[in-house]
Amino acid sequence: MHGIGGRSADANTELKLIDVCSLVKLHNVTVLTETRTSNASRLLQHLPGFTVHKIKLGKGNEGKNGHGIAVLVAPSCSDYVRVLKTSENVQCIWLQCDKRMFGLEEDVIVGATYINPQNRDLFPVRAVQTHFTDLFEDTLGAFQVSPNVVLCGDFNTHVGELSEVSDAHTGFVLDCPVVLESRRYVCNSVNKAGQLLVDLAAATSMAIATGRVVGDDGQPSFTGNYGDKKSWPDHVLLSPALYKLVCSFKMWDTCASDHAALSTEFRVNACCGRGKYVYKAPRV
Numbered sequence: 001m002h003g004i005g006g007r008s009a010d011a012n013t014e015l016k017l018i019d020v021c022s023l024v025k026l027h028n029v030t031v032l033t034e035t036r037t038s039n040a041s042r043l044l045q046h047l048p049g050f051t052v053h054k055i056k057l058g059k060g061n062e063g064k065n066g067h068g069i070a071v072l073v074a075p076s077c078s079d080y081v082r083v084l085k086t087s088e089n090v091q092c093i094w095l096q097c098d099k100r101m102f103g104l105e106e107d108v109i110v111g112a113t114y115i116n117p118q119n120r121d122l123f124p125v126r127a128v129q130t131h132f133t134d135l136f137e138d139t140l141g142a143f144q145v146s147p148n149v150v151l152c153g154d155f156n157t158h159v160g161e162l163s164e165v166s167d168a169h170t171g172f173v174l175d176c177p178v179v180l181e182s183r184r185y186v187c188n189s190v191n192k193a194g195q196l197l198v199d200l201a202a203a204t205s206m207a208i209a210t211g212r213v214v215g216d217d218g219q220p221s222f223t224g225n226y227g228d229k230k231s232w233p234d235h236v237l238l239s240p241a242l243y244k245l246v247c248s249f250k251m252w253d254t255c256a257s258d259h260a261a262l263s264t265e266f267r268v269n270a271c272c273g274r275g276k277y278v279y280k281a282p283r284v
Helices: 012-026 075-080 124-144 167-176 192-204
Strands: 028-031 052-055 071-072 082-087 092-097 108-114 149-154 236-237 246-251 261-267 276-282
Touching: 012 028, 028 108, 028 149, 052 082, 052 092, 071 092, 071 108, 075 082, 082 124, 108 124, 124 149, 124 192, 149 261, 167 192, 192 236, 236 261
Parallel strands: 028 276, 108 149
Antiparallel strands: 028 071, 052 071, 082 092, 092 108, 149 236, 246 261, 261 276
């Protein structure tokens, strides 16, 4: 993220850092994508006691768009979260959260990812397909560890009103028949990445929370620097037990990014906080 890595140190950048940190402090787990750096020291100056787990960038990718993921964990939860793995072929870091955080019988696996937008020259359709194949395989691996999985990030996907509900969702539908309802949406566009994300959710019995959970009406999460663009490339996918725990969703505007912050709160008896999780895709 422009400002974490020190590419700019002006007053405006400092205000953006403070804005990001104010949101981070409201949540137990915060995911930042496209950070453009492996160095989170400037953020941590404003976040005493927080733990950061991140993808280490090669020198050639420092400062570049489309690179970098960091996960910030509040002091109250730092002992309950550890890195499970970093994906080899796609930008994704997987964390294992102790089951006590969510009041479940098994741990929760959180995957945080960033997938580049389709571009004819830089990231063609074949590259998009390859990245989603790799992400699908990693997601299957996460389910080998626990049935409770969160997959979140900036997928650069447009899902419109596509439905992920498939034969694999039989048990899900019995527990949560509301997933059979049409997805609420403001942005009705669909792209190849969106189709692939829906396919991933369909094959893994996960629900794409976009336009489904309380407070989420499919409103755009990306509006551009001047509010002249509207799309929803950012999503949170949830396995059944976690989907049932969602009690609220909120979108936070921030001066630090042309994306809004997506905040999901879970209804749990947590021993280390309120059980809030936030996905945020800062692009400064």
